[in-house]
Each structure stands twice: as structure tokens, then as C-alpha cells.
Amino acid sequence: MDDDRIADIVGQWGRERPDLDPSPLLIIGRIQQLAAVLDEALRPPFAAADLGNGDFDVLAALRREGEPYTLTAGQLSQRMLVTTGAVTKRVDRLIARGLVSRSVSAADARGRVVGLTSTGVALTDRLIEEHLANEAAILRGLTDSDRRTLERLLAAMNRTLTSGDFGPEGGDHDG
Amino acid sequence: MDDDRIADIVGQWGRERPDLDPSPLLIIGRIQQLAAVLDEALRPPFAAADLGNGDFDVLAALRREGEPYTLTAGQLSQRMLVTTGAVTKRVDRLIARGLVSRSVSAADARGRVVGLTSTGVALTDRLIEEHLANEAAILRGLTDSDRRTLERLLAAMNRTLTSGDFGPEGGDHDG
DNA sequence: GCGAGTTGTCTTCCACGGAAGACAACTTAT
DNA sequence: ATAAGTTGTCTTCCGTGGAAGACAACTCGC
Structure with missing residues (x-):
């Protein structure tokens, strides 16, 4: 079983691109995977109701x-x-x-x-x-x-994200 | 700004269905929302490359x-x-x-x-x-x-989810 | 080697949601 | 009251992915 798909991915990147730090994937990749798995896990009651x-x-x-x-x-x-x-x-x-x-x-x-x-x-x-x-x-x-x-x-993550100023974009604070 | 959409949702459910405990949404709802916002926040480099x-x-x-x-x-x-x-x-x-x-x-x-x-x-x-x-x-x-x-x-959450036996379904352990 | 079942990929059809435009109804200035 | 601009919703078209079936190629037992 792929019990730790994310850890595998991080390991692969560590080998292929040792100049990069793949550790953010441990959190962000996991969140994305969890969301996908959660959607499926929580679907049955809704599916039963069509x-x-x-x-x-x-x-x-x-x-x-x-x-x-x-x-x-x-x-x-x-x-x-x-x-x-x-x-x-x-x-x-x-x-x-x-x-x-x-x-x-x-x-x-x-x-x-x-x-x-x-x-x-x-x-x-x-x-x-x-x-x-x-x-x-x-x-x-x-x-x-x-x-x-x-x-x-x-x-806390959500706050960083919705504040907009997390990346190279430079958030558009309107005053 | 809807700085805490999830907290609002939990508050609403608390008012409307005080017999239920909406607190799981603080984690699971947040993860689902984060995944959606993350997808968008991380898209620009990919969009730029079409x-x-x-x-x-x-x-x-x-x-x-x-x-x-x-x-x-x-x-x-x-x-x-x-x-x-x-x-x-x-x-x-x-x-x-x-x-x-x-x-x-x-x-x-x-x-x-x-x-x-x-x-x-x-x-x-x-x-x-x-x-x-x-x-x-x-x-x-x-x-x-x-x-x-x-x-x-x-x-840890991922482990619970992928072990399959978290809910009313009753996991299909094949052995 | 041959037939039965299985496996790997592709194809077809469908469901869902985004983007942009259409349109009606609202507001505001005159 | 009217014209111009704005807003709220719906419509159309498109892109993406799932489900199920088609099909070729594989394995196994004989």
C-alpha cells in the first residue's frame, strides 16, 4: 500500500533535486491529498441521496x-x-x-x-x-x-494565504 | 472580509442544530477550503506555462x-x-x-x-x-x-483515512 | 499452440464548474 | 423622466475528469 505517498515524493525530489527543499510538500501536498481523500470518504451519504x-x-x-x-x-x-x-x-x-x-x-x-x-x-x-x-x-x-x-x-496557514502577501505576486492591498 | 468563513459556519450550525457538534468542520472544513485556496494560489506558474x-x-x-x-x-x-x-x-x-x-x-x-x-x-x-x-x-x-x-x-489523519475503518462503512480488510 | 480469463490503455459519454457574454432591473445624475 | 452605468442572474461554450466498455496483448493450464 502507498501508505506514505507524500513521503515517497519528498524522497524522490530529494534525490533528483538535492538543491531544493521539498519539505513544504509534507504539509501542502498532504493537505491537497487529504482533501481529495476526504471528499471521497465523506461522499457516501450524499451519493445515497443522489x-x-x-x-x-x-x-x-x-x-x-x-x-x-x-x-x-x-x-x-x-x-x-x-x-x-x-x-x-x-x-x-x-x-x-x-x-x-x-x-x-x-x-x-x-x-x-x-x-x-x-x-x-x-x-x-x-x-x-x-x-x-x-x-x-x-x-x-x-x-x-x-x-x-x-x-x-x-x-494560521489560511490567514497567510488569504492575506494575499505570501508569494512573488505581492498582494493588492487597497489602502 | 470573510476572514473566518469556517468559524462562521460552525457558529451557524451551533445556533441551528445545538444538538450536534460542528467542531469537526474546524479541521476538515478548513482542510477542504485550504486545498481549494492553495490550488489557486499555486496556479500562476503553471498558468504562465499554459x-x-x-x-x-x-x-x-x-x-x-x-x-x-x-x-x-x-x-x-x-x-x-x-x-x-x-x-x-x-x-x-x-x-x-x-x-x-x-x-x-x-x-x-x-x-x-x-x-x-x-x-x-x-x-x-x-x-x-x-x-x-x-x-x-x-x-x-x-x-x-x-x-x-x-x-x-x-x-495521522491520513493514516486514519487510508486505514479505511474510520466510519460506518466498516473497512474491507482482506485478511 | 490454443482458448479462457486477465490486464493495460484508450475511447465514448456524461457530469460538473469556470469564463465571458446576454439580459433585465437597479441606481444615479441631470 | 431619461440616459448611462452598474449589478444580479442566467446562458453558452469549453475544459477537465470519472465510469464503463472496447480492444489488443498478456498469462496460464492443458
Whole structure:
């Protein structure tokens, strides 16, 4: 088994390009691999409900918003980090399943308000339980202290990344 | 700015479903978000070379393998965690760019040996330097000790995940 | 050597999401 | 009220990858 694909990769680079330091891959490569494996590991409940992971994202965003479980397409786009075009398609699929509805915003006739149907609320409430249980299971190898540390370090990475000034680009601070 | 999208999400779930523990999202959600942001942050060098991130994966896998910089399609599939169909397409694109070549394996006429051209080696050698520099920059907010801790914890998560027996599925241990 | 099963790769079809443009509806200045 | 510019969403086209099947080439037992 490729129990340590990342370590192998780092070893190979160390041999081939000893002038470089491949150690960042131990963290960044691992995160990327973990994300891929996590997606697959967490998919079964969604697959059983005939939902793409992205579609559940819509349901969850609406559900956790609280009553009346509505967001505009633009808000969904921001929350899910996808384009509005992707939102349109996700919502179209969910409407076909009867899990959400779309209507014209009362405040702005350009706006489309997406809302969970009662079926959608029920399904989401059920799926989020399974989902969080699966996530908890994945983390059960870590102590509480480990988890706090991991949270802190990942949040720190995220801060560096979203501050924008991490690389040769030179972030665009607008004052 | 949505400086802490994940924390917001956890807060929302805490309000809406106080019966559940949303804290796993602080780690797993963060990892998924980080992977997405990392992909984008690390893309520029590849985009400048007119390469998809996945295409660079092929080049890197071949380059770090060492001379003669060759792997079969199946080996590439395993190394990159994609199907052989995806390998075919990635290699097709790279052949069109003159960065790799494909030939029939001497040992097994079904096998296709993919190899870096000299142009491919040169490009990969240049890109991996930029790439690792960018990764190092992303990690510059972490101390050496932080990095070792993070490596350890991520590797631990990976072990739980790949051992298969983390969830309701019940792993398929074959012996 | 031959047939049955297996393996490695490619092909076809499909699902998903991004980019850019279309379009309607909003705002603002006049 | 109107024109010009902006904003929110949808539409179209494209690129990427997965799943399943096609196909050639391999292995093994006889």
C-alpha cells in the first residue's frame, strides 16, 4: 500500500533535486491529498441521496442560515466559493429534486431567492447528522489537544494565504 | 472580509442544530477550503506555462522518478490518483505541447511508456523551483516546530483515512 | 499452440464548474 | 423622466475528469 505517498515524493525530489527543499510538500501536498481523500470518504451519504457534494453545499448553506432558509444566488455563490453560473446549475438540479425553490426577490426583481422546501429541510437535517458523524470518526485518532493544535495551525496557514502577501505576486492591498 | 468563513459556519450550525457538534468542520472544513485556496494560489506558474495543475502533475511525476524520466500510463494513474482515462488525456495534451512522448513498452506491447522530452525536463526543472518557492512562502508564517507538528497531525489523519475503518462503512480488510 | 480469463490503455459519454457574454432591473445624475 | 452605468442572474461554450466498455496483448493450464 502507498501508505506514505507524500513521503515517497519528498524522497524522490530529494534525490533528483538535492538543491531544493521539498519539505513544504509534507504539509501542502498532504493537505491537497487529504482533501481529495476526504471528499471521497465523506461522499457516501450524499451519493445515497443522489446528491453531488456540491449540491449538498447548497442545502447546508441554506439550512444553517436559519429560518426561513433562504439566500439569493449571489449569497450562495459567496458562501460556496463558486461562480454564480455554478450556483444556477446546482439550484436547477435541486429544484428538479424538489429540495429547493427559486423565486423572484421582493426587494430586487433581479434577485432570485433560493429557499429550502420542507423536504429539503428534512433531508438536510438528516444528512448533516451523518456527515458530522463521519467527520468526527475521521478525527477520532486525534486527541482534543491535537485537534486544537491542528485547528490553530490550519487557521494560521489560511490567514497567510488569504492575506494575499505570501508569494512573488505581492498582494493588492487597497489602502 | 470573510476572514473566518469556517468559524462562521460552525457558529451557524451551533445556533441551528445545538444538538450536534460542528467542531469537526474546524479541521476538515478548513482542510477542504485550504486545498481549494492553495490550488489557486499555486496556479500562476503553471498558468504562465499554459499548463493545467493536473498536467504539471504528470511532468513532476516523471521528473522526480529520475532518469530516464519514464513511467507507464498505469503507473502515472497510481501516482496521481486519477483514472487511466484522465492520464490518457493529460498525456495527449502534453504531447501536443512537445513536453512528453509516448511509445509502446518493450516489455509489454499493451503498455505505453510516457517519457519527458528534453524540453519537458527543462520546463519541469524550472517550474518545480518556482512551485516549491511558492509553497515555502505560504508556510513562512509557521515556525519549524509548528511545521513538524502539522506534518505529524496531518499524517495521522491520513493514516486514519487510508486505514479505511474510520466510519460506518466498516473497512474491507482482506485478511 | 490454443482458448479462457486477465490486464493495460484508450475511447465514448456524461457530469460538473469556470469564463465571458446576454439580459433585465437597479441606481444615479441631470 | 431619461440616459448611462452598474449589478444580479442566467446562458453558452469549453475544459477537465470519472465510469464503463472496447480492444489488443498478456498469462496460464492443458
